[in-house]
Amino acid sequence: MAGEEDSEISLPVETLEAPLDHVAEADAAPETVLNEPQTAAAAHVEGPMVVFAGAGSGKTRVITYRIANLLAACNVPPYEILAVTFTNKAAGEMKRRLELLVGPELVRDLWVGTFHAICARLLRRYHDAAGLTRGFVIYDDDDQRAVMNRAYKELGIDDKRFPPRQTLGRIHREKQEGTTAEEFTPGNYVEDVVKRCFVEYERRLAAANAVDFDDLLLRVLRLLEDPKSTVGDDLRRKFQHVLVDEFQDVNNVQYRLVSAFAGATKNLFVVGDDDQSIYRWRGADVRIVRNFKREQGGARIVKLEQNYRSSGNIVNAALAVIRPAKDREPKELFTENPPGALVLVVGASTERDEAAFVAERIRELADHDVELSEVAVFYRMHAQSRVLEEVLRADRIAYQVIGGMRFFERAEVKDLIAYLRVLSNPKSDVDLMRIINVPSRKIGDTTTEKLAAMANEHGTSLFDAIEPLVKSDRLGPQPKKALARFHALLTDLAASIETVGPRDLAERVLEETGYQKLLELDESDEAEARLLNLGELLGSIGEFEEEVLSLGEVPTVGGYLERITLSAAADDMKDAPRVALMTVHAAKGLEFGHVFIVGLEEDTFPFRSMDPNRENDVEEERRLAYVAVTRARHKLTLLHTERRSIFGTTRYNQPSRFLADLPPEVVSQQLTESRKAGAGRFIDREGWGAQSQAAGAPRLAWSAASQMGTPRAGPHASVPVQRAGAAPQRAAGERFVERDDDAPSAFGPSKKVLARALGSARSLLSPGSYVEHKSFGRGRVLEVDDSADPVATVKFAGWQPKRIKVSFLDVSE
């Protein structure tokens, strides 16, 4: 080992700047804290190693430099190095940086990509061994649902009693653990149904020459773990070095994959931060990174604890947010960066007010020559983007929404994609079903049902059943003709797939199907918008072509389709002077100079599901908040609102418990004008707020709660009751810390907002107003009494009038 260090330190230029004495240190101790990513990268070329890399400590750098080191100093051939990244964008960035370090020739042959992209690529290469044909398609969520719906029909299962979503969810979980349909053993009658659906679903995927996301990994894993497979043998020896980024978010199957890839050499190098594990809901298991050392026969552990990214105040805020988390790998993030600006916590009245504040601040930043690409707004869920978009658009601030996949969810976009998928894989039944009568060509339900029956009888795909059906006597002359023409159309288009590029093919589809004509003849705005979307899609295909061509490869329809189905949210972030709007999940791995996080309220962030059966994982929400906060370099602004309209109802929620964790000394706090004007009021119609003599600023939950030092009992427990009139007026932007030593119900049961704000809100509940109840739904108030704990008589649809404590009711508009 010791001898190797010499060769390891002959690193690329940039790396040599790092102090190297730590390398020896790392060699001596099994567990080391190193704060130079480059040094960690150079340490221990052989054997398993885990780097716990705190936020902003240079996580991606470690991997990049390590690869550079392997290539340049250890002469490992690039095609024997596998690096798994979390997004395609991260893969691209890593390659770009590596090109600067070792030159483009070496980088070209590296295997860098996401789990899914790498497995897809391997499956294309080894499709035979995996039991697929070359043109297999990848089915996304929608496709999976469509397949499952057809399976339900076939099996005669009641989708009311057994929601397909749940069945699919269950199957998804099983597959993430590596369980096959055959292996799945039902333990009750629900699982009996799941089993039948599972088997049928898999059968249909196989028949369609299709795989779902889980299959991409599973099929490669099966090859890898099959001792008899020669391809498996190749794969097991293919890579000398395996490196994995964001290792805290791998699931069981992914772990088995990389372990198997590294099986021969044990050169498995993983980088992660258990504090940033935010994908438990999709199978990620933090224990994998935490147990890595034990599992991998005494892997070396290196910790990177110095944050190079964020200002001191932001790091301190982040630490305070993550500190209460349970079960952390011990580590202490620190920074030598100056404290910088205070973290700003803003109380707004509504989500619109919140958005307006953000927009105003962004405008100020822009006026001070801050690049808009350096600004991001994060929210917990996509549904929150709408208002922000509206306000930013109105204020003429350029923005881009990352993820949400709204574009690819448009009907016309999906139609064209479905055509392309059928053309590259005619067996794909869900795609054929989608377009068989789009645009209308007189092939209705009756005909398609006959077609499905024929396909079933012959055991073929729908497409392959067309000819026999046309030749049979089951159809009248009209449908026969229509179906034959459809078949000819597809065959004709498919013939050109080898000769014309993806973009030209897409254009031909639009033209020859009459799709474009139809939209052009339609004068409506809707049709015009659709044409624009299709134009955009063509543009995106064109971009893809250029990119592939520039790499000296041939662009294919299949390649494009794969690209779009496997693209992660962050992948489509453009390097443009626009504010980026995205979910916190999508923000993982990114960083911005200025970050706004909106919707920091209980039940929104931390999120709480409306579904009472759904468990809520506050620990993960906390880590999510930590991820969000640590994205910011210079300025962090956190916003919460008094009330928020979402999914058609208005919620009144307390400020997030995560705000309560912030140390007062790193925070400055302010209220928006509207909030100041409307404090103590719950209805703030246009024009009212300004006139109403507000009783004063509400208490600031975070400071009060942090002073009390908590343990927190329930979702609302950390926040004291707001009492109108209790707090003095504050000037805008003035920083203050409220102490509320006698917050009586701070640890009381979770109460709905009306109860919390009795003094001002009771008047809201007058006979005739509408309320919302968890179990009974929406109802109308008949009367309401005036006691300390008021009770309302409410008429809910389908029920006799009920007497219900106001604290169990929510206002409904």
Added chain:
DNA sequence: GAATGGCCCGGCTGC
């Protein structure tokens, strides 16, 4: 067989 309107239900995070 298509187009329209009403109604019910779900509502998060994503490759």
Added chain:
DNA sequence: CGGGCCATTC
């Protein structure tokens, strides 16, 4: 609030 599904209607 919105999408998806069903029923009604032409």
